[in-house]
Amino acid sequence: MGIFNRGITDANRKTIAAELAKLLGVDEAVPESFEGIPVVNNQRSWFFQYAKERQANDIDTLWAIFAEAIRFSESDNAEARNDFIKAYDKTTNVWGIGWNLTMGLYWIRPWNYLSLDSRSQRYIDKKLAIQIDRNGPKGRCTANDYLTVLETVEARFQEEAYPVHSFPELSLAAWLYKDTDQDDESKKWKNEVYARIQEYCRENNSAEFSRQDFLSKYLDQFQELFPNNNTIEHTIARNLQLLRDDGKIEFLARGIYRLLDDDLTETVSQGDDADFEPILISPIVPYSVDDILADGCFVERTQLEKLLERLRTKKNLILQGPPGTGKTWLAKRLAFALIGQRNDSKVRAVQFHPNLSYEDFVRGWRPTGEGKLSLVDGPFMEMVKAASKEPAIRHVIVIEEINRGNPAQIFGEMLTLLEADKRTPTEALELCYRRKDGELVFIPDNLYVIGTMNIADRSLALVDLALRRRFAFIDLEPRLGKTWHDWVQGKFGIDSEILSEIEKRILALNEEIAADTSLGRQFRIGHSYVTPPLGIPISDAREWFKQVIETEIGPLLDEYWFDVRDKANKARQRLTEGL
CATH class of the missing domain: 3.40.50.300 (P-loop containing nucleotide triphosphate hydrolases)
Known part of the structure; x- marks a missing residue:
């Protein structure tokens, strides 16, 4: 499935999916859209290494997690859960397996499993404010970590007001989500260091590089990028260590490193290289x-x-x-x-x-x-x-x-x-x-x-x-007056005389409501009732006002004077009389 769930055009994804469907005897139609489906890195869409480099049981391990995941999705007994946990944790030791494991689980059973691709992680952390524990290899999830966040999110799906109500909804919401804080300085530092390592290795046609040569070439650039940082060399050294921890480079000898994950394409990855994808920065919109x-x-x-x-x-x-x-x-x-x-x-x-x-x-x-x-x-x-x-x-x-x-x-x-x-x-x-x-x-x-x-x-x-x-x-008080009048006229082009008449009638109604001993000032009608929503054209202002009275203000008056219905009817009549 990773062959077509990667950073290629939708047309190519459809072609590949159609051919795979023929091969596997799948009768379902090829999807028209792939929005919200997490994609893996183009250069690492396999979940295993070449035969000469992979372990003898890697393929069997991958088939085992596939089978156990399907069994666990169909049964919630303790045995199925334990077998899934064992298979998941064993699979995390296969070369090339990282967050793409959760993406594969989502692909095969999207209603049962949560994808933890980079966008989903960002959405869960920033929007849903749910912590993702990372106690597994290379700072990723163990099976228990994964099930904890999955079950925490799943429990919230039942809430009507929750932003999402299923794993597919969450994946789509994450795909659409714009996080204005993702360009924080620490992430920017790591991205900039990693990008220059890639550039240096490409120019020298070698995956190995020395820290001293790297500093000689790029120190001035980093000083221009981060003018307020007074410890540039120390920060570069710290990010080299972070890249080592993430498995992106390895330490060979004193001051010598090797680039391990050299993805030189411009394709945005949502897979194992998720922490190093190009940052799409949503513009910050000031508000005052x-x-x-x-x-x-x-x-x-x-x-x-x-x-x-x-x-x-x-x-x-x-x-x-x-x-x-x-x-x-x-x-x-x-x-x-x-x-x-x-x-x-x-x-x-x-x-x-x-x-x-x-x-x-x-x-x-x-x-x-x-x-x-x-x-x-x-x-x-x-x-x-x-x-x-x-x-x-x-x-x-x-x-x-x-x-x-x-x-x-x-x-x-x-x-x-x-x-x-x-x-x-x-x-x-x-x-x-x-x-x-x-x-x-x-x-x-x-x-x-x-x-x-x-x-x-x-x-x-x-x-x-x-x-x-x-x-x-x-x-807050009902606000009918010059400011309201000018704003509504400017936005909707309603005739000034009509607005003045609407204002006069609502003010008269509010005086009547305020004077009623069974009601009072807190029951007056607010200006929102007679302020059209933006984006809705008003072609006939008189007809629009009549509809507001009939469907919004009128029923409210019926409730106010439920025991004096004649009074409510007369108030309605005065609001629309002569329009």
Whole structure:
């Protein structure tokens, strides 16, 4: 399968796959697309070495893991699991086997096995914030490491809000994922050193090179590339050691090395050379208060700046207001502005609801689908770990409708750790469910929490006082006025007179709602109801407004005045009368 699952054109992949299908008697049609299917290095698509160099039992070992993987996928008994573990660990000692072993497992049973190609590793680490243990040869997974991460991810598939719900979905999401942090300096150093070793060996037509000759040729280049590094020679020496550890070069004698994995093609590899593939850097998109306003925020600049400052100091913020005041919309944009860039990998949104528990949000035991339980971190612990890994970068978790759940119960001991002055290792506490004895957890200083709260929902109880003390509460109001008027007119070309009439009618309705003793100001209608979404053309503004009344505002009024239906009907009529 590695013959066509490699870095070649889709047309060639289809041709090879079709011929293999004929040879093997496969009746299924050749796929039209290969998106998301991990590919191996063009020059190393075999899983074994040439006959004169491989061990006598290498091929049998590869067939054994193939057979045991299929058997284990069809049976979850202990014997099948143990046989798979033995076969997997034995296969890791075959020359040419690395992360491509997990890719092969995925190819043969994509619904049962997880591929740990470089893109999937990056997605699991950065987006899903799940740790991949590497206790096997050359810093890769043992069978137990592999099954641990597989079962941890698989347990999360059952959550409706989880980004992916199967291994094929994960592989595709990883293929599409853009990680703006992958160009960190340490990885850049290793790539630059490795690229110049390849260049040097190619120019000299030899796999052997001396450190002194290498420094003589490239020292000036590295000084230009890394002008702030005052220990260039030491850093090069350290990266030579890292390349030795990774099996890319070997040490022959004092100061003499040999290049082992000389892949001189320009093809991006997702296989065994995954750590050295050319880096595709997604541009960092800066984001600030100016961008919030440009996106269609009708809150004044000075208030937005105060909101951000309050978030920076308090760490935890709740936006509360009537329905349609853009609480969730603004929460996510405040998160981007706090980070300083529009980076979805640093912002996580979670919806609270009555059935959400501590075990869902922080950590708890989950079924794996094989009749077993696995201790799985929830979204909050995942963000804690992600923020801890990158202490210089701000991370934000947005909790929508925070008062729809029971925050004190859902946060558990984390509620204490939320306080800004308790975000240090000295304040760390034990969790209800520990991975090991003595495990202590604290919330890092660079993790911020933004909640939203609909104060018009009569089904909800008052917020716990302990939660109130740990959050700053900000009221959002319906924002109909010149800023709203000018923005909607500029974006959608709606006639000014129509917008003025819409504004007048909504304001009159809000005055009536605020004056009603059974309702009040918290039940007013927000501006989002009468702000068209970007990208949706409005050809007939009057008809659009009528539809908003009929399908959105009208049903809400029926709920407000459920016991005075005539009042709701008259309010509807006044909104559309004469349009």
